[in-house]
Amino acid sequence: MEDQRTHIISALVLHKPGVLQRVAGLFTRRGFNIESITVGTSEQEEIARMTIIAKGDGKVLEQITKQLNKIIDVIKVRDLEPENTVKRELCLIKVHSPTEKVRAEVVQYVNIFRGHVIDVSPETLTIEMTGASDKIDALIDLVKGFGIKEIARTGPTAMSRGIKTI
Amino acid sequence: MRGGEALLKSLENQGVDVVFGYPGGQLLPLYDMIYDSDLRHILVRHEQCAAHAADGYARASGKVGVCIATSGPGATNLVTGIATAYMDSSPIVAIAGQVPTGLIGNDAFQEVDTIGMTMPITKHNFQPITSKEIPEMVKSAFYIAGTGRPGPVVLDLPKDIQEQELDFENDVKITLPGYKPTRKGHPLQIKRAASLIGNAKKPVILAGGGVIISNSSGELLKLSELVGAPVTTSLLGKGSFPEDHDLSLGMLGMHGRLPANFAVDKCDCLIAVGCRFSDRTTGKISEFAKGAKIIHIDIDPAEIGKNVDVDIPIVGDAKIILSNLIRAISQNKMSNKSMEWVNRVKNFKQTCIPKMSFDDTPLKPQQVIREIAEAVDDDTIVTTDVGQNQMWMAHYFTSRKPKTFLSSGGLGTMGFGFPAAIGAKVAMPESDVVAVAGDGGFLMVSQELATVKEYDIPVVICVLDNRYLGMVAQWQNLFYEKRLSHTHLGESPDFVKLAEAFGVAADRVERPGELREVLSSAINSGEPTLIDVTIDPDEILPMVPPGCGLTEIVGEYKTESNNSEDVPYHETAKERAGD
Ligand SMILES: Cc1ncc(C[n+]2csc(CCOP(=O)(O)OP(=O)(O)O)c2C)c(N)n1
Numbered sequence: 001m002e003d004q005r006t007h008i009i010s011a012l013v014l015h016k017p018g019v020l021q022r023v024a025g026l027f028t029r030r031g032f033n034i035e036s037i038t039v040g041t042s043e044q045e046e047i048a049r050m051t052i053i054a055k056g057d058g059k060v061l062e063q064i065t066k067q068l069n070k071i072i073d074v075i076k077v078r079d080l081e082p083e084n085t086v087k088r089e090l091c092l093i094k095v096h097s098p099t100e101k102v103r104a105e106v107v108q109y110v111n112i113f114r115g116h117v118i119d120v121s122p123e124t125l126t127i128e129m130t131g132a133s134d135k136i137d138a139l140i141d142l143v144k145g146f147g148i149k150e151i152a153r154t155g156p157t158a159m160s161r162g163i164k165t166i
Numbered sequence: 167m168r169g170g171e172a173l174l175k176s177l178e179n180q181g182v183d184v185v186f187g188y189p190g191g192q193l194l195p196l197y198d199m200i201y202d203s204d205l206r207h208i209l210v211r212h213e214q215c216a217a218h219a220a221d222g223y224a225r226a227s228g229k230v231g232v233c234i235a236t237s238g239p240g241a242t243n244l245v246t247g248i249a250t251a252y253m254d255s256s257p258i259v260a261i262a263g264q265v266p267t268g269l270i271g272n273d274a275f276q277e278v279d280t281i282g283m284t285m286p287i288t289k290h291n292f293q294p295i296t297s298k299e300i301p302e303m304v305k306s307a308f309y310i311a312g313t314g315r316p317g318p319v320v321l322d323l324p325k326d327i328q329e330q331e332l333d334f335e336n337d338v339k340i341t342l343p344g345y346k347p348t349r350k351g352h353p354l355q356i357k358r359a360a361s362l363i364g365n366a367k368k369p370v371i372l373a374g375g376g377v378i379i380s381n382s383s384g385e386l387l388k389l390s391e392l393v394g395a396p397v398t399t400s401l402l403g404k405g406s407f408p409e410d411h412d413l414s415l416g417m418l419g420m421h422g423r424l425p426a427n428f429a430v431d432k433c434d435c436l437i438a439v440g441c442r443f444s445d446r447t448t449g450k451i452s453e454f455a456k457g458a459k460i461i462h463i464d465i466d467p468a469e470i471g472k473n474v475d476v477d478i479p480i481v482g483d484a485k486i487i488l489s490n491l492i493r494a495i496s497q498n499k500m501s502n503k504s505m506e507w508v509n510r511v512k513n514f515k516q517t518c519i520p521k522m523s524f525d526d527t528p529l530k531p532q533q534v535i536r537e538i539a540e541a542v543d544d545d546t547i548v549t550t551d552v553g554q555n556q557m558w559m560a561h562y563f564t565s566r567k568p569k570t571f572l573s574s575g576g577l578g579t580m581g582f583g584f585p586a587a588i589g590a591k592v593a594m595p596e597s598d599v600v601a602v603a604g605d606g607g608f609l610m611v612s613q614e615l616a617t618v619k620e621y622d623i624p625v626v627i628c629v630l631d632n633r634y635l636g637m638v639a640q641w642q643n644l645f646y647e648k649r650l651s652h653t654h655l656g657e658s659p660d661f662v663k664l665a666e667a668f669g670v671a672a673d674r675v676e677r678p679g680e681l682r683e684v685l686s687s688a689i690n691s692g693e694p695t696l697i698d699v700t701i702d703p704d705e706i707l708p709m710v711p712p713g714c715g716l717t718e719i720v721g722e723y724k725t726e727s728n729n730s731e732d733v734p735y736h737e738t739a740k741e742r743a744g745d
Contacts, residue, residue, distance in 0.1 A: 013344075018285075025285055025286055029286050062471060063471075063472060066468035066470075067468050069467070069468070071344070072290040072344050072345050073290075074344050
């Protein structure tokens, strides 16, 4: 296989019902490997921005972009260059932390990773962490030992660095 | 005005004069409004046939075909026809009824998620949530269906919206910011292609359905003659180039003509126009046109590089690109380089003239096709069903004009041929229309005999009756040790009696020489007619097994010049084809 790479695809789509299904359905139908997909509003009210993380070689990527472009509700598609892209993911982690000692340790990690504790209960701490996906992975790894109750991740969202827009 | 009336008015504004449909509960308001309108409505006997008829209408005329069905089961019955149109890039607008907006999502009676269900088999689909949206949606639907790479569009119309009042505006504007088909090819790519073609010693053109859709048969002929490039076609490209022309190679692929398969194998430059390199056309991809630089012209950028790696991609409308290509080549005065190649191909073609005359009983399919060809004229529209009947026709029937050979290529839908013929005849009442079908496929849609009788649509149906699901039986014979699992159809029905029960004229043909006259007089009678043609079930079509290269043909390739010696013909053909 020619260079199997993880691609960050940014797409502008009409903010209409069914658009996510059209895009996600295309990946299933064409047998493309989709790792995550995020959608949300953009700077324009009637347009949403999607960030799709997908794995494949150059040929697969070419097909993905071309097939996406064929969807009538898709306005623009770009494969972002990883080195010129800012990419962030949000993750919430609920950690089992029944004792003062565990709590202190978790908070310390969270500070090092520049996360926040956003909820506390006698049994748990909930951490919010925004950053690169591998950083989130690392934090999860660190706190795993205490017992993780729940994780919710958004999948990365991204845009080009600097003045460039898609 | 109410939503349904707005729909009808919008259809009228699009120039729609006929629709193929079937009513139901969720379409009662719309059908009530059709009652008062001038729209011609043809009641088919199964919704699948409404979609196929709209498809046949579109393929024969180049206009957008329209079909209508109710929600739920009506919509699901449309699906096969929509998928068929999608695979073959045929422009249809399918209108489905839907439960009232307040009930959507409640599993209401006859509710189905038509939008979700048709998303992967349409170019686009719409569901209005207020009647105000209807005029713009209809206009967008026709624009999307008929432009760029054509395809089906679905309009899902909730019952309450059909009745909701709106102020109708004739002059609606459509906004489709994500839809901008490229028409003009990139000038630099065209220049590069011109110089590649100009320097080629052994060029071949592969023409697909896109040539027909873009009306560029004239340009195709010009290019072929200008550079001395023989032309082969895909199944859907049949008719894009006159098949009796010196430079015609006939159809390429699994059931293609030997000279076509060999020429593509040997060529040094393949100019592919408006085709999508289906596996049925290319055979094993790694063996396909191995020694050739490939130029691919297509309006859909996603087709380029999808199946075959291409040296020079050109995205745009085939007519515009071919004209520019011809101009660029003429300016460079580069023609006549390939005369040696042309002569070699012509000589090879001479030794490969397929044998079509047989005086056997039961009738050999080749003889049947020959007699059909003799009974029809150049403008006759022939449709085929799917199976051996289709491949006999594709292989042996000489098509001379675009839009006269209609067949389900991509989806390979049994039951396509007869209803598509109905649509074609409605679209082109001046043309004769002949449907060729197998007995299996015809039985899937035989209820449409009622439609042709009721509306007096004079198509002639030739049922090639071998009492087998012939094509599947052929594969079982060749690849499954002759274990004919569930492909024998038994002795019933009597097709002549079946047709007569519907009040349709019918005849049976069993011996060589009979079909020509029976078919001619059926055509001239101006009445719908069924002809039951008893054929030899044991005749096998030569083919390239799946996964093999285009020249690895199995089955005896009968030609006028081989007197059925023991050597499989393609072995000697390989030698004669040279290097
Ligand atoms: C709707 C549908 N079902 C099944 C098939 C698979 N299939 C392809 S060819 C064929 C046999 C067709 O038999 P018949 O209509 O008698 O035509 P023949 O091959 O004998 O000419 C079948 C079952 C199909 N193409 N379409």
